[in-house]
Amino acid sequence: VVLDKTGTITKGVFTVTQVAPRSMSREALLSVAAHAECYSSHPISRSLQEAWGKPVDAARVANVAEIAGHGVQATVDGQTVLAGNDRLMQAHGIVADAVDAAGTVVHMAVDGCYAGYIVISDVIKDTAPVAVQALKDAGVSRLVMLTGDRAHAAADVSHQVGLTDFRAELLPEDKVTALESLLGDEHHVAFVGDGINDAPVLRRADVGIAMGGVGSDAAIEAADVVLMDDDVSKVALAIRSARRTMRIARQNIVFALVVKALVMLLGALGFANMWLAVFADVGVAMLAILNAMRAMKVK
Numbered sequence: 001v002v003l004d005k006t007g008t009i010t011k012g013v014f015t016v017t018q019v020a021p022r023s024m025s026r027e028a029l030l031s032v033a034a035h036a037e038c039y040s041s042h043p044i045s046r047s048l049q050e051a052w053g054k055p056v057d058a059a060r061v062a063n064v065a066e067i068a069g070h071g072v073q074a075t076v077d078g079q080t081v082l083a084g085n086d087r088l089m090q091a092h093g094i095v096a097d098a099v100d101a102a103g104t105v106v107h108m109a110v111d112g113c114y115a116g117y118i119v120i121s122d123v124i125k126d127t128a129p130v131a132v133q134a135l136k137d138a139g140v141s142r143l144v145m146l147t148g149d150r151a152h153a154a155a156d157v158s159h160q161v162g163l164t165d166f167r168a169e170l171l172p173e174d175k176v177t178a179l180e181s182l183l184g185d186e187h188h189v190a191f192v193g194d195g196i197n198d199a200p201v202l203r204r205a206d207v208g209i210a211m212g213g214v215g216s217d218a219a220i221e222a223a224d225v226v227l228m229d230d231d232v233s234k235v236a237l238a239i240r241s242a243r244r245t246m247r248i249a250r251q252n253i254v255f256a257l258v259v260k261a262l263v264m265l266l267g268a269l270g271f272a273n274m275w276l277a278v279f280a281d282v283g284v285a286m287l288a289i290l291n292a293m294r295a296m297k298v299k
Contacts, residue, residue: 001140001235002179002201004193005147005154006043007211008232009161010122012194014047017103018119029116033108036074036081039064044104045072047120048083068197069148069171071106082109085150089114102156104149127233128161134236136162144182146175146201172197176204192235194219209235237298245295252288259284 006012021029034052037045038061049056063075070091071084082088089096089107094114096107103121107114125131132143145166147154154168167178179201182189191198191205196216202208203222210223211230220226227234263280266272 001135001142002144002146002182002189002191002205003163003232004191004195004198004201005145005149005157006122007194007230008192009128009145009157010124012043012122014043014104014120014122016047016051016118017121018101019051019116020097020099020118021116022097023110023113023115029108029118032076032079032081032110032115033083033106033118035061035076036064036072036083039074040066040072043122044106044120048106048118051118069174079111083107085148100152102153104153124157124160125232127231131231131233131236132162134233135239138236138239140236140239141187142182146170146178148172172200175201179204190235192232194230198222209238241295241298244298248292248295252291255291256284256288 003009016030019026019029024032030048030052031054034049034054034056037048038056038058060077061074063073065073067073067084067088070088071082073088074081074083082092082094083106085105085107086096089109092109092112094107094109094112096109096114097117099105099117099119101119103119106118106120108116108118135143142165143163145154145158145163147157147166147168148170149168151168154166158166167174170178175197179189179191183206188206190207190209191201192209192211193202194211194216196218198210199216199218199222202210202219202224207225208223209225209227210219211232212220212226212228225238260280263272263276266276
């Protein structure tokens with residue numbers, strides 16, 4: 001089972017935990033960050049606006065461009081502002097601080113000069129460790145997390161919830177490549193995600209599972225299974241339910257074929273009467289239905 005991090009393992013509720021200005025005041029850095037991100041619907045953007053704590057004046061912002069897997073570029077008060085990860089800074093030739101913090105780091109640059117960074121932390125879902133253990137109990141051998149976050153933050157989350165592996169610092173297109181490397185003839189791969197960037201991965205996996213509440217429309221449309229209450233522990237329940245259903249279906253098939261073959265043999269030998277034929281037809285169907293009803297009871 002491969003899992004996305006934000007919104008799947010974590011709540012997707014971000015809070016600013018550290019502000020480290022370099023060329024401007026703390027207040028000014030938060031103001032620039034909140035305005036640069038004001039048109040984005042990403043949870044990180046909302047957390048920056050909440051940390052700013054004042055109304056955002058959209059008239060101060062122009063030329064907003066979201067760069068997938070990197071961050072945001074915008075013009076704020078006539079200045080070119082970059083807000084994103086290390087890759088965004090490197091792409092513009094800006095030397096950013098090396099930050100060793102458990103969380104998402106948003107580096108800021110104004111007019112080509114490094115302005116500082118902001119650390120934003122997510123909260124792990126209470127059900128995530130339980131869900132991971134339930135998947136292990138269900139016989140899932142590998143549990144891998146895919147995330148665009150830095151390796152340090154990904155390792156921290158992976159350790160806390162008990163995953164077996166993780167892939168970090170992935171661009172949206174990198175997630176598909178990472179999942180394809182896990183596909184194989186000897187096993188099936190399920191992917192659990194919620195974001196619009198997860199849609200291609202959900203489609204590529206053997207089984208795509210989307211979060212119905214927080215998930216984007218694209219993710220839900222691409223998925224094979226939708227968890228309506230966003231509880232990742234339901235993945236293990238779905239696996240147990242599917243196995244139980246398939247086991248009951250096989251029982252019904254074998255039972256029906258054996259009984260009908262036996263009655264046909266008795267009929268050919270002249271030992272079967274009309275009532276035995278009725279049982280082989282209607283009786284077997286009724287017994288199969290009663291047996292199938294056991295699939296409705298899942299612990």
